[in-house]
Amino acid sequence: MATFTLNINGTKQEVDVDPSTPMLWVLRDHLNLVGTKYGCGIAQCGACTIHLDGTATRACMLTVSSVGNSEITTIEGLSEEGDHPVQKAWLEVDVPQCGYCQAGQIMTASALLEKNPNPTDEEIEMAMNGNICRCGTYTRIKKAVKLAAKS
Amino acid sequence: MTLVKTKIGRRAFIRNTGLASGGLVIGFSWLASCKMTPEQVNSLPKEWFELNGFLKVGDNGMVTIMSPNPEIGQNVKTSMPMIVAEELDVAWKNVMVEQAPLNTDIFTRQLAGGSQSIRQGWESLRMAGATARHMLKDAAAQAWGVPADEITTKDGVLTHEASGNSAGYGEMASAATSIEVPEEVQLKDNGNFSIIGTDKKNVDGKEIVTGKPLFGLDVYKEGMLTAMIVHPPAFGMKYKGMNADAVKSMPGIKDVFHFEVYPEGIEKQWSDQGGIPELVAIVGNSTWECMQAKKSLEVEWEQDSTAESTSYHEEALAELLETPSETPARKDGDVDAAFAKAAKIVESTYSAPYLAHNTMEPMNFFAHVTPEKAELLGPIQTPEFAEKTVAARLGMPLEKIDIMMTRMGGGFGRRLYGPFVIEAAVISQKMNAPIKLVYSREDDMTQGTYRPSYKVKYKAGLDENGNLIAWHVRGAGTNDDLIFENRFPAGAVDNYLAEKHSLQTNVTTGAWRAPRSNFVAGAEQAFMDEVAEAAGKDPLEFRLELFDRAINNPVGDPEQNDYDPERYAGVLKLVKEKANWGAETGKARGVAAYYCHNSYVAQVIELEDGGDMPRVDNIICAVDCGIVINPLAAKNQIEGGMIDGIGHSTYSAMSFEDGKPQQSNFDTYRLIRHSEAPKNIEVHFVDNGIDPTGLGEPSLPPAIAALSNALYKATGRRFYKQPFINDKPPLVG
Structure with a gap:
């Protein structure tokens, strides 16, 4: 110890x-x-x-x-009140199903946007590829990342 | 208005049950651990009035609705309370939702499985809301001295127009508790819904995106120890012995012991399927310390039954495909005679491997067993059954066992089987302490309870005009006989023969999202494409021809067919229109349709150009699940199901060498990832006002066939063996 x-x-x-x-x-x-x-x-x-x-x-x-x-x-x-742009976008798009993987997805997405505020679809996929979602929320995650990038 | 007797779940509507005092819920400090937002705190009432077991109304008009069923990501925690709120006629923004504990006195079927939560809960959920609304109206009628049937309700407000009286539900809630529970209640007509059929976001959304403790693994309690199990390394092996002395003295380790989960003679429930009778437990202060001890512990195992390998399963299933069944599951006409005169015969064999469920949250459960009671908390799809085995195993009466469900990090059928609940209870009893049992990913993936391995062979005969005159299917699975003999195309072909076999193996299996359908739909609908091609017909039109036959001149007793050909054809026609089927898009396209879990789904999949395994560019999907409670969440379910089907059929497999699973984590077991997921998905629902049916499973099965039919168009290869990524089929023609 x-x-x-x-x-x-x-x-x-x-x-x-x-x-x-x-x-x-x-x-x-x-x-x-x-x-x-x-x-x-x-x-x-x-x-x-x-x-x-x-x-x-x-x-x-x-x-x-x-x-x-x-x-x-x-x-x-990540935010005081759960109002980080990525968190807000996740709620707006109603991304989660079971929700278990979503904190990890949000942390990867927010780090991506910090370095690359306007990523292409391919850049989003490459950055997010290490995060598995067993419920298959991938299409909504991409939508939410793009929405967060706009805000 | 529809008048119905309040007979279903009658006890739920009798007040002053165990829940009236809030007993079970408050007994667990779990729910209280989720902090409320300032707005929620400000809007909390001073007093709650419980009108039945499903809901309570606050003096300020806020309403709490209990969500009875386990939440595994199918979104029932939002959609079931929506149904109650609709009939109660309250504004959704004034509704708070709580997960109900297991309470068989109040709730019927607290189970997540078979896509049945909404379908089977529909009536009792509506009645719960309607009964409470009725009582609030009666209370207002008495207060105002007017007839109750002249009072109208809207958004939680009672109004008597003639007298000019008006009051919020909160003002009448106290008086409503002394109103007699009505013998019959009026339900709204379908056209008058204001909550059902509107988009409502996940009620746990904010907690999920802020990382609040919602899941079983997030349970931490005062004095709680962590427990892990060690199970045999291969199927066919059992515990022999161990020397745990060195490991017991490792840092943070409290105990290491062998235990029987299921001693001989113990009464089991179906939910105990796949349970390993004897295990080793490691109990310690923290997860990492238990994991370290687990690595150091050497356990001796001995062979108990045959060591089976994947090559054996495949050979044995192939042999069954060559074996006629002495008792065919269904036989119409004479297939042999029809094949003898057929102008063309098409024949193909399809296969798929074992699959693990791989919920992102591995199996786990909290248990605190004392001589007085057993408190259990965690992710389980079948709490009612788990409770019975826990009682039998601990030697305690049912009423001393409390089970509360957490939100679950995925289910997919895996948490229908709850041996881990029993294991947690036994370990807690032995340690005389609260414990949380945690499976590592490796424990979870190699434990068993897999989707069975399957093979199926189809043979079809066409006459000289390209009409389907004979259909023969013979299927086999490990511990499962695969074929639904009365599903399509049964009833649409004069000569039809369905045979099925099961291969008994010691690799444990269980229901996996859309059981059997998750394989047989992909095979049947891919074969249908081959047959349509041989007939020289468009694959979608070929299917519609068959449904016309089943509608106008069904073969055999139409009651025997467990599908409605008009609704089946309906989703195909809808997807045909929405996808503009037949138009030249320049993309490789495939179509498929399937019926399961009481719902109908048709899909067109379009692929990107290029490569051996081109990516899905677009899916157009049509669904008939009757009334759609929450279109937003329904689309999410449909999308997820299709990605699940595409992902597993393309990438995933479990295999075995001498009984030992060859995959134990996500480095060797491949799941679909972001860059492999479909780029666009559109979902269309049939609007027919029929009572709602399943949504969690039905979109998965046809996606596999729509994909393989599109792959054929893109690559010129028919894919017969899942996972497709490993299949190397020859070019056709």
Whole structure:
């Protein structure tokens, strides 16, 4: 066990965990931030996507010991009131079905738009390809990303 | 107005049941954990008045409607309360929705399966709203001294025009609780709906996009431990022994033990299908610590029954396709005689592998079992059945078991089978602590309960004018006999023979979204295309000819056919019009139609140009599911179902070597992704006012055939073996 001071959603948080613990489980089991989801544990499905210094990153394979002073943003910290343009677009298009993968999809989409405010369909698909949606909401996700890009 | 007896779920309408005190719901602090928005807090009433088990009216006119059925992404948590709200005649913006706990005294069929929630809930949901409206009207009539039938309602307001009286529901809610529950109630006429048939967004939308704790895996409680299981590495193996001493002393680990989920003699429900009788449990403080312990733990297993491989399943199914059935499922006329005189014969065999459900949220459940009671919380499609096995396994009476459903990260049939609920309860009892059982993705994918592996062979005979005179189908599946003998084209062909076989195997199987239809529709509708081509006819017109036959001069007893040929033809005609079928678009196109779960769906799929496996550019879809409750959500279901069908038939497969699953995570099990999904989808509904039918499943099956028929046009190859990405069919002609 070791103590780590993490910068999460703009707040310093201290955790005492095994250094090999992935950020996914630090967030969920130790910090009560459960919006970041477990789907595969091997960075194949994207359900655990967070922002690490603004870059979409899979929390399931990011060990707590490798984070250092980097800034972590989770779905809970994306906006104060759930009114980030991507979140608003998701509601407007009524994207979710079961909803489980959507926090990860939103985190990937918001990181994309931060770097590329006006992506083409192909750029959206390439950026989002690491996020699986088992319910098949893909066409609406693309619609919502384009809607968010406009706003 | 339609007058109906309030007979269905009668107990739901008797007040002062267990729910009147809010007992079960409040018993779980879970719901309270979701924070309300400031507007919601401001709009909360000071007092709630429960008019029946489905709803309560606040003194300020707000209404809470309970959503009785499990929510797996099919959107019943929005659409079922919409039906109650419609008959109550309340404005949707004043409705709050709560997930109901399992309560068989109040609710009928709290189950998510067979696309039946709306169809089978339709009547009781309408009655719940209409009964409460009736009581509110009676209360107003007494207060104002006017006849109740002169009072009208709209958007939660009662009005008596003649006397000029008017009041909100909230003002009459208290008085309404002392009104006698009516023996019969008036339901609205279909034309008078103001909520049903309008787009309503997902009631959990805001919580979903902000990452609120909604799902089973999100349950964390004071003093809760995490539990994981270790199951045999291969089908046909069972537990032999282990030395867990070293692992028990690993950091954060509380216990490691072998346990029986289903001891001999225990009474099981159908929902226990696929359950592994003996497992190893690892219990610890956190998920990661349990995962680490699991990697270090060495368990000995021994062979219990045959070690089966995919090659064996395929050979055994192929052999069954060559084996006549002694008891055909259906036989009209004489197929042998018809084939003997046929001008043309077409014959093809189709196959598909096992599939895993792969809900994005793996199996999990929270359990807190004490000698006094068992509190269970999590994602389960069949709580009523799980409760019975939990009671039997724990040796506790049913009334001491409470089950509450969370929102579920997907179902697709997987959570119809709840051995994990029993496992969680047993582990909690043994640990004498609250626990959350968590399956890793690997546990989930290699546990079993798969979509069966299938093969089917079709043979059709055409006369010299290209008329279909004989149809023979013989199908086989692992632990499943595949064929629906009374579905189309039964009833449309003079000489018809349907035979089916099941291959018993120890690889466990279960219902997977649109069971059987998810394979047989793709095969049948692809074969229909081959037959139409051999007949020299347009594939869509060829199907319509057959439906004409089934409408005008059906073969056999039309009651025996479990489809309505007019509605079937109706969706084909609608998709023909919407897709402008027959016009030259320059795109490769395929058409298919299917009936399942009481609904009819037809699709035209258009592909992009180029490649061995061109991407779907556009889908035009026509659906007849009767009354559409929530068109927005209905379109979402239809879109998702088609992408599911296209994705699995193109990319996905489970295979086995000596009983061991060869895929265990998404690096080896391929699911459709963004860049492979259809680019555009349009959905059209038939507007016929018929009572609503299934929506969650019916769009999946035909999509597979519409795709393979389009692939034939694009590539000149007929795809017979799923997943299509691995099939290398020859060029035709």
